[in-house]
Amino acid sequence: MSIKLENVGVAVRDLEAAIAFFTDLGLKLLGRDTVSGEWADTAVGLDGNHANIAMLQTPDGNGRLELFEYIHPDAIETEPTRPNEIGMHRVAFSVDDIDEALKIAARHGCHPLRGVATYEDVYKLTYLRGPSGIIVMLAQELKKN
Known part of the structure; x- marks a missing residue:
C-alpha cells in the first residue's frame, strides 16, 4: 500500500482573510468551492454540512492547505490552541x-x-x-x- 499526504485542512472564521494571509505569504490559490449534500454529510460526519472552501498550494507544488468556513452547522469558537496541547495545532x-x-x-x-x-x-x-x-x-x- 502506498500513502501520500493530500492536504492539511483548517476551519477558519473568515475565509477571505485567511486566503489573503496565506497567498501573501506565497501560497497559490488553486480553487474555491461550496460543498454540501449527502456526500459531504457522510464524509465529514455532520448532518447538514455546508461550507465554503479554498485550496491553496505551496509554490513547489508539494504542500496543500485546505481552508474551510462553515455555513452550517454554525462554526464553534474555541480558545486558540496552545503549542503544548495534544492534537494538531x-x-x-x-x-x-x-x-x-x-x-x-x-x-x-x-x-x-x-x-x-x-x-x-x-x-x-x-x-x-x-x-x-x-x-x-x-x-x-x-x-x-
Whole structure:
C-alpha cells in the first residue's frame, strides 16, 4: 500500500482573510468551492454540512492547505490552541526570508508568540498566530547541506 499526504485542512472564521494571509505569504490559490449534500454529510460526519472552501498550494507544488468556513452547522469558537496541547495545532512553512515573511504577517495583524529563535545555526524560526488563531511556524534554513 502506498500513502501520500493530500492536504492539511483548517476551519477558519473568515475565509477571505485567511486566503489573503496565506497567498501573501506565497501560497497559490488553486480553487474555491461550496460543498454540501449527502456526500459531504457522510464524509465529514455532520448532518447538514455546508461550507465554503479554498485550496491553496505551496509554490513547489508539494504542500496543500485546505481552508474551510462553515455555513452550517454554525462554526464553534474555541480558545486558540496552545503549542503544548495534544492534537494538531500548527502548520509549518519553510521561507527564504523570515524577516520578509514576518513583515507580510504583520500586515495581517499576525505577530510571533514570543520572538524569532535560532536553532543551532541551522534554522531561524518562530511560531505566530495566523488568521482564526491558527499557529503558523515559519522557518528559514541558514545552512544548506
